[in-house]
Amino acid sequence: MDERWLLEDQIRHNRRATVWLFVVVFAVLWGLVLSVGILLGYPPVLTAGFALVFGVVYLLTASGFSVEAILRSARARPANPQVRQEKLLLYKVEELALAAGIPVPKTYVTPSRDLNAFATGRKPEEGVIAVTQGALDALDQEELEGVLAHEMSHILNQDIRVQTYAIALIGIIAMIAEMVWWGMIFGRGGDRRGGDPRVQLVLFVVALAFIILAPLLSRLVYMAISRNREYLADASGARLTRNPDGLARALTKIAGTEPKESHRGDRTVASLYLANPFKRVRKANLWSTHPPIDERIRRLGRM
């Protein structure tokens, strides 16, 4: 894939990939439910119905996360237009919102010395962008613009929603798997309506393997979704600024630093950040929320 991708194509490609990842998560979830039904001997229809109601309720409650709590845990404060540095930040955010055609997100500054930024908010109309003091000090206007465009794209692509639902789905899968464990320990075990015992055994083993693997698998898929969304935000950010170079240079600067302080906030927020706030990713890693920075820079260079 050496030829240059049209930005539009790359964005479409990434979107499709995300849809497929979600399909896989859903398939895993339903496979899990079916396995539960087989293992416990309940009619699959009943189990599936229960899981559906359970899942919907869970998704609804999970989407009511608190923007304020995220901002508080990052000790973020609203950008101050009296300070030139932050005034220019507010200007840039406003400019990029115009480019994206969305309402101007609220802009915050966090006291961290780390070079980072994140976006949150339930929907594009309530977007929030926060930048660390470290990033404000170290990045020039062009680099900052690239970083902000990346965050703006997270809002534009509704990644926060994708993130929330993905986390909720993983929660369900893990919970069901756990329930089955307890069910198998205390429950009726493997005896049920007869049939070929060999078929029963195979089904039992497959179902058991699935229950063990499902939480692992869904976690992996979630990480893949997260990495995919990072590439997507890089690409659509570059489309906003018409300048992939700014973000590439900012990422180069970030790659040269290590996270300066331990972040207190919970790890589920990690995937919202521009770069992984816990450690710098250098090699492709299945368990990482962020793709390796070098690969991101390489892809930006190809645009």
Add this chain to the structure above:
Amino acid sequence: MAFPWVPVLVGVAVVILVFWVIGLYNKFVRLENRIDNAWAQIDVQLQRRGELIPNLMETVKGYMKHERETLESVTNARAALMKATDPASKMAAEGILEQALGRLFAVAEAYPDLKANTNFLQLQDELTHTENKIAFTRQHYNDSVLAYNNAVEQFPANLVAKATGRQEKAMLEVPEETKAVPKVQF
């Protein structure tokens, strides 16, 4: 009596067609509004630029006594912008103004006192801000025009577009002369 298949099927087809046309019509209206809104945003910024420049001139005047030509070109460009009425001529005037301002800010580099003036700094920041906003909104405008043109020209939607008197719209071009970085001589 047999079930009247033909009338029912024709009826269903007509209903689907009607909904399709309504949907398309609304899509056209939505895309048109997006373009109009983008232009309105640009217009606000152009207005704001026009208001900022007298302040800038007032601030700069005392420091740059020997740069009459540079100052005059900004004043003239502003006057042309305020006189322009349609989008194309407004953007053309804005291009010239942008160039003149670029020259002024470049010349200002040679005046340390002026560069230390907070008022000047603030005006420079804000003028750059409005300039960027215009550039980004033009981009959004052109993206919106592209989306609209695609919707209007593609078959079979173009039939509905033609029937309602819609045709493709022009993008806002960047005037050739403003693409070149102005040369400054001290």
